[in-house]
Amino acid sequence: MTSSSDERLDARRDDRLGEALLERLRAALPEGAVVTAVDAIAERSSDRSGVLGQTGALAVVRPRTTAEVAAVLALANETRTPVVPQGALTGLAGAANAVEGAILLDLGRLDRILAIDATERTAVVQPGVIVADLQQTVAAQGLFYAPDPASAEWATVGGTIATNAGGMRALKYGVTRDSVRSLEVVLADGTVVRTRPDTVKGVASLDLTALVIGSEGTLAVVTEATLQLRPAPGIPRGVAATFADVPSALAAANAVMTSGSLPTTLELLDDVALGAIRAWAPDLGLPEEANAWVLAVSDAADGDEELSRFEAVLQANGAITVERAADAETLDKLLDARRALNPALRELRGASLNGDVAVPLGRLGEFFARLTALASERGVEISVAGHVGDGNLHPVVAFDGDDPEQVAAAHRAHDEILGLAQAVGGTMTGEHGVGVEKLPGLGGELSERVRDLQLGIKAVFDPRGILNPGKKFG
Missing domain, CATH: 3.30.70.2190 (Alpha-Beta Plaits)
Structure with missing residues (x-):
């Protein structure tokens, strides 16, 4: 059994190690890039999922260049310090939430559109670029960036790559992955690599680009993206x-x-x-x-x-x-x-939990019937809306947040909705990601062998497990 004196010694040692790392980070980065103010850390600790991040993050670090990101990761890897890559925190699954002792890597200052090439129909951008700003910039040149998540006015390109965001136009144009040619990424040890050439076609290697997209910051940190543009519709x-x-x-x-x-x-x-x-x-x-x-x-x-x-x-x-x-x-x-869906449903009972399932089109009717029965059984309101053309629905559980029984019933219903989608051959998340919110549902969707394969890929990219630990894979 660990004594209280041992715990105090461990805490003091951790404090000393943390201070030493902070000093090295400050030496490696420009003035003001390392922020340790309690309120600044708190502001960057949770996304919009409603799932609170852990307390006790070490610092918010705000790099401006790929080289600075590489320096941060090299130091973090050496000291086995967790790193949580972050964008605008508009995510809905807790994927960018803080973990204890972590560097919160705020990529918002890497916010430049580096090039737009009308001949190649590409845009080269940094991860902190706001999706709507990119859409407006390329539209002025008669071009079109198709991904259009509901949070486009605030979400960053890097965040939408991390979650492989979809949106209402995904039915015709696909999800974010379908508009990414290649990525520049920084690996966990600080190595900078490009996942593939920027050409339309290229099969010389495994599709590392697709692996990184949707990995929720667990495999590498995106510092530049070459995006596919289309003629204006x-x-x-x-x-x-x-x-x-x-x-x-x-x-x-x-x-x-x-x-x-x-x-x-x-x-x-x-x-x-x-x-x-x-x-x-x-x-x-x-x-x-x-x-x-x-x-x-x-x-x-x-x-x-x-x-x-x-x-x-x-x-x-x-x-x-x-x-x-x-x-x-x-x-x-x-x-x-x-x-109006989400604000109206929050107002209906005072609180709500937002889902993100995808169901085969031929089984949508069955899914709705099961959902109606679940709402009656749990005594909560469950609304379903969403992208019916591709089966990506957003069930919302409305409940009284001041009633403990209602809160418990709503969370049970929310968890059961994930299982209902899986039971009809669907998935518990179509575009929001796993993060931490949906980790309990992974066992109902992925076989043990598939999960082992994913963890093996994680180990190759990030042997020391510093990138966004506890997310996506559990």
């Missing part, structure tokens, strides 16, 4: 339809998917979501008789023809109302209903 326009029930809406959405045109976006709101949104934002004018809502968006050059096709399909599949947005401004008003 047409003006986005859409059709919104309401339905008597969710099964009808699902049938209509599936019919849109087989109509011969692929929507840019295909979104769903269920009856719980619609009720909450009507109460929270009555000015949006959602019909009282509607129990489900579907939005199909086109950005095709011949968008009028495509919208007419979507409109006809929705009407033929039982739509109660159909509203057409023939310009971007009107479409934005329709999207306001979808954007």
Whole structure:
């Protein structure tokens, strides 16, 4: 048994080692790059998941160059100090949360767009660039960066690479991985490598780029990304339809998917979501008789023809109302209903837990039925909305945060939703990542052998286990 005096000695030794490392970091980095103020550390300790990070991080470190990142990792690896790479902390799974004794590596100052090449259709950017800023910059040159997570106005490119973020346009353009050509990364020991050439094609090596994307900062630190751009699409326009029930809406959405045109976006709101949104934002004018809502968006050059096709399909599949947005401004008003989901559901009961599952399209109806039964059993409100075109749904559990029984029931329901998605052949996370929030669900999705393979890859990249320990793999 360890005595209290032994514990005090260990604490003093740890303090001395921590101070020595801080001095070495200050010597290696520009003035002001190493921040140890308690409030600054607290501000960088938790993302938007609602899962609190651990206390006692060593410092926030704010490098400005790849060389500075390499210097930090080399020192951390030598001293076996944990490093948590961080962006804007807009994540929803706790992947960037602090761990005890860690360096919180804030990459926000690596925020430059280094090059835009119209011939190659690429942009070379640092990880701290805000996604929306990149989109606007390339749009001015007639180009298009497709990934568009809901947090695009605040999220960084590096953060979206770390989680392989998706968003509403993923149905047509894919997720972040589909728009990344290559990466410059710093390995755990401070070595700087490029994962592959910037060419469109290249199969000389294993796909290290794809391994790093979505690894949540556990394999390497991204310091530069060469991103795939596209020609600017047409003006986005859409059709919104309401339905008597969710099964009808699902049938209509599936019919849109087989109509011969692929929507840019295909979104769903269920009856719980619609009720909450009507109460929270009555000015949006959602019909009282509607129990489900579907939005199909086109950005095709011949968008009028495509919208007419979507409109006809929705009407033929039982739509109660159909509203057409023939310009971007009107479409934005329709999207306001979808954007209102999370604040409306928080207001419904006072607190909410946000999910992120993906389910095969052919089993969406079964998943909804099981979810309805779960809500009744647990005595909580469960809303489902999301990207119905690719099966990536966002179940939200609304509950009274001041009622301990409701809190416990909501967390049980949230955990069970992960299992429901897996039971119908889906996944517990489509785009938010595992972080720490979803670690308990890994056993229901990955075989022991697959988990061993992943841990083996982690050991090759990071033998001493300093990069974001306790995340992604457990």
